[in-house]
Amino acid sequence: MIKNILLTTWCALAPVIAAESITGAGASFPAPVYQKWTYTYSQENPGTTVTYQSLGSGAGLNQIKAGTVDFAGTDNPLTAEQQKEAGLVQVPMLTGGVVVVVNLPGIKDGQLKLSKAVLADIFLGKIKMWNDKAVKALNPGLKLPARKITVVHRADSSGTSFIFTNYLSKISADWREKVGQGSSVKWPVGIGGQKNPGVCNNVAKISGSIGYTEYTYATEAKLACATLENAEGKFVRPTKESFAAGASAADWKNAPGFYMELTNVPGEKSWPITGVTYILIRQDTPEAKREALRKYFTWCYTKGAAAADALNYVALPKDVVDLVLPTL
Numbered sequence: 001m002i003k004n005i006l007l008t009t010w011c012a013l014a015p016v017i018a019a020e021s022i023t024g025a026g027a028s029f030p031a032p033v034y035q036k037w038t039y040t041y042s043q044e045n046p047g048t049t050v051t052y053q054s055l056g057s058g059a060g061l062n063q064i065k066a067g068t069v070d071f072a073g074t075d076n077p078l079t080a081e082q083q084k085e086a087g088l089v090q091v092p093m094l095t096g097g098v099v100v101v102v103n104l105p106g107i108k109d110g111q112l113k114l115s116k117a118v119l120a121d122i123f124l125g126k127i128k129m130w131n132d133k134a135v136k137a138l139n140p141g142l143k144l145p146a147r148k149i150t151v152v153h154r155a156d157s158s159g160t161s162f163i164f165t166n167y168l169s170k171i172s173a174d175w176r177e178k179v180g181q182g183s184s185v186k187w188p189v190g191i192g193g194q195k196n197p198g199v200c201n202n203v204a205k206i207s208g209s210i211g212y213t214e215y216t217y218a219t220e221a222k223l224a225c226a227t228l229e230n231a232e233g234k235f236v237r238p239t240k241e242s243f244a245a246g247a248s249a250a251d252w253k254n255a256p257g258f259y260m261e262l263t264n265v266p267g268e269k270s271w272p273i274t275g276v277t278y279i280l281i282r283q284d285t286p287e288a289k290r291e292a293l294r295k296y297f298t299w300c301y302t303k304g305a306a307a308a309d310a311l312n313y314v315a316l317p318k319d320v321v322d323l324v325l326p327t328l
Contacts, residue, residue, distance in 0.1 A: 020292050025053040026060020026073030027159045028195040029214045030094055030277040034073065036307045037300050050296060056195055058157020058183050064088065064280045070289060072280040075159025076183045080257030087283045091324045092258050093300065095247040095314040097215045098163045098273040099238045101223040103203050104130060106143060108224055110237045113138045115229045116272075120172035122210060123151055124179075125189035130208060145208070152202045152211030155192025157183045163275035164212045167263035171272075197221075212273075215243070216312050230272040231264045238271055244314045246274030252320050258327075281328075294328045301325070 024034070031054035038050040055063075057074040064072035065086060073093075083090050100119065102112055114122075118134050121127045127134060131144045154161045165181040179185050193199040196213045200221040203211045210226075215238050218225055227235045236242050249265035252258065262274040281293060301324070305315035316324070 020048040022048065022050040022071070022289075022292055022296055023069045024051065024060075024071040024073060024279070025055050025063050025069045026280075027057045027075045027277055028054040028197070029057075029075045029096065029098075029160050029163075029275065030073055030313070031196075032216045032220075033094065033304075033308045033311045033313050036311065037304045040304070040307065041296060041299055048292065048296070054195060056154075056156040057159030057162070061280065064282060067282065070281070070285070071293060073277060074280060075275055075277045076162035077259045077261075077276065077278055078257065078280070079259050083257050083280075088280045089283055089327060090258055090278050090280050091297075091327050092252075092260065092276050092278050092316060092320070093297075094277050094308055094316065095243060095250075095262065095274060096277065096312070097238050097243040097246070097271050098160055098167075098212055098275055099215045099218050100226040100228060100273075101200065101203050101211050101213055101218050101221075102226055103207055103209045103223070104147075105145065105207065110225060110227050111139075111142060112224070112226045113229075113235050114226045116171040119226075119228065120168050120175050122149060123153075123168060123188070123190075124172070124175060125151070147208040150206050150209040151187070151190030152193055152199050152206070152209050153187050153190050154196075154199060155194055158195070159183060159277070160196060160212065160214060160275070161185065163263060163273060166261060167273045170264045219312065228272050230268075230270050231266050232268045232270075234268050236269060236271055240309070240312050240314065242269055242271035243274055243312075246270040246272070247276075247314050250276075250320075252323055258324070297328055298325065 034052045038052050042049050057076045060072035063069045131146045162183045169176040169181045193202045196217040199211045199213050200217050203209045225238050227237050230236050245267050260276050264272050301321045308315045
């Protein structure tokens with residue numbers, strides 16, 4: 001009898017003490033740190049489970065619009081008007097670097113220099129060979145092979161592509177007029193890869209290839225990164241310090257809807273293809289779920305900052321976090 005009473009009581013309480021579930025999906029750019037955050041937060045907060053699927057920014061936007069996830073990750077920011085129209089709230093989470101990776105025999109990390117004009121012409125298909133005189137002029141000390149250049153780009157709708165094409169549109173009038181910027185564009189040349197890992201896998205397999213990816217994926221795949229010319233005409237290597245220098249140009253107080261572009265920003269030490277990754281939340285999110293999201297993302301901004309730094313991302317400074325939290 002007592003056993004039956006206890007069982008009945010437990011069953012009645014089960015809905016009350018059921019685990020809180022938070023689901024997210026979207027950008028692969030921040031996925032390494034998001035996976036770390038979701039695991040650690042779930043371990044530190046029994047009763048709450050957070051998951052994140054790396055599907056690409058386009059897929060994340062579609063899912064949050066459909067209401068199939070609680071938050072979406074995107075590197076392709078929405079304007080304040082677009083957020084209002086879609087019934088979404090957008091806040092920045094991290095900054096990081098999109099890097100250019102190459103697979104050239106004998107060429108080590110940071111050795112290959114690419115100017116703004118040469119980089120754009122490679123992705124436009126104008127420069128077809130690695131021993132092209134324009135590439136050789138920038139790299140007199142390197143033995144560049146007489147090998148065809150294979151361009152690797154994203155095949156899916158991608159925030160990383162938005163950041164990269166946004167940059168190319170700023171440094172090349174030809175690119176801006178013929179291709180433009182966006183999460184999906186009609187690439188003049190090359191082959192596609194699914195998400196950042198797909199691009200890295202293709203570059204790793206194809207000798208003579210070049211592609212773009214988020215820095216953490218490049219380091220995990222042990223791919224050589226190119227040194228790029230920045231807005232000041234200085235050649236800089238991709239590092240946390242150069243990403244932070246690029247991120248320092250952000251004026252968040254005067255950014256409606258937190259829309260921000262950090263490509264080709266001034267600063268002698270700035271990485272030229274710095275990007276911001278965001279989360280999107282529905283305005284009609286129920287209050288209980290909204291509170292759970294607020295607690296989780298507050299933890300990410302504070303306790304999670306160290307994990308972001310360890311994975312070569314740049315956490316938002318405290319003054320920016322203080323601007324963001326009221327929105328959450």
